[in-house]
Amino acid sequence: MKKSFSALAVIALALAQASAADKVKVVSFSSILTEIAQEVGGDAVTVTGLVGPGVDPHDYQPTPGDLKRLSGAKLILASGRHLENYLDKLQASAGGDALLVKVGDQLPSLKMAEEGDPKSVVEDPHWWNSVANVEQAVRVVRDAFIEVEPAAKAEFKKNAASHLARLAALDKWIKQEVALLPRDRRELVTSHDAFQYFARDYGFRIYAIEGIRTEQEASTREVNELIDTIKKQNVKAIFLEDTLNPKVSTEIVKETGAKVGGTLYADGLGAGADTYEKMQKHNVTIIVEALK
Numbered sequence: 284m285k286k287s288f289s290a291l292a293v294i295a296l297a298l299a300q301a302s303a304a305d306k307v308k309v310v311s312f313s314s315i316l317t318e319i320a321q322e323v324g325g326d327a328v329t330v331t332g333l334v335g336p337g338v339d340p341h342d343y344q345p346t347p348g349d350l351k352r353l354s355g356a357k358l359i360l361a362s363g364r365h366l367e368n369y370l371d372k373l374q375a376s377a378g379g380d381a382l383l384v385k386v387g388d389q390l391p392s393l394k395m396a397e398e399g400d401p402k403s404v405v406e407d408p409h410w411w412n413s414v415a416n417v418e419q420a421v422r423v424v425r426d427a428f429i430e431v432e433p434a435a436k437a438e439f440k441k442n443a444a445s446h447l448a449r450l451a452a453l454d455k456w457i458k459q460e461v462a463l464l465p466r467d468r469r470e471l472v473t474s475h476d477a478f479q480y481f482a483r484d485y486g487f488r489i490y491a492i493e494g495i496r497t498e499q500e501a502s503t504r505e506v507n508e509l510i511d512t513i514k515k516q517n518v519k520a521i522f523l524e525d526t527l528n529p530k531v532s533t534e535i536v537k538e539t540g541a542k543v544g545g546t547l548y549a550d551g552l553g554a555g556a557d558t559y560e561k562m563q564k565h566n567v568t569i570i571v572e573a574l575k
């Protein structure tokens with residue numbers, strides 16, 4: 284009796300190992316894309332997310348241990364739009380034949396002047412702060428999965444369709460919430476310039492303390508100009524970010540009398556927001572609450 288039980292256990296273990304080996308290995312360098320890959324891939328994939336919630340993607344660099352985890356990957360998902368400067372070494376780490384998809388590169392991009400140099404034009408990498416862009420990202424990930432694993436095409440399409448339905452509901456909810464704010468109250472002072480896509484979709488104007496990369500520190504002149512703008516426009520609240528130091532923001536609050544509206548998730552999922560839906564609902568709720 285005992286013997287046959289352990290034989291069954293061995294067979295079960297072998298089956299589990301076989302099915303794990305059959306799954307498509309995906310490595311993601313964006314917490315937003317990690318969730319999309321899990322939702323769209325379902326049981327056909329295993330997803331390793333290397334830039335986790337609460338990690339600043341502008342600062343992240345893969346460690347040798349991270350690169351080892353790419354071994355055997357069939358698909359690598361990156362944010363793109365020049366957010367990651369380490370992408371060229373990833374395919375070699377995966378074993379050479381992985382498909383690398385820079386998802387943001389396949390979405391319409393906003394362009395903006397580089398901080399301190401109004402003549403230079405850079406692409407804004409923060410595509411995920413538009414739900415419409417995230418919907419498009421779901422389609423890009425779905426199509427990449429179909430390319431690397433055509434046998435699971437029907438499953439990927441079905442999973443993508445149900446995830447897209449949830450995103451459409453989220454977009455509708457955001458529009459309803461933002462409609463509670465008069466147009467002239469839709470002015471958002473944030474730590475760095477991460478919300479231009481959100482502003483485009485929902486009719487906000489952004490005043491950012493730092494540029495589109497978090498490494499750029501605001502100069503004293505820029506901070507003083509922002510303080511003047513906040514006073515002139517009578518902006519009621521400014522917002523902090525979960526991965527950034529609030530030092531400059533504290534000074535601006537002191538100088539302007541604007542209150543701190545709360546802490547936004549700007550660059551991906553966070554400790555208190557482990558899904559995109561929670562991230563957006565958190566951001567929109569505190570923005571509307573603080574500005575109305």
Ligand SMILES: [Zn+2]
Nearest residue numbers: 477495497550
């Ligand atoms: Zn950012």
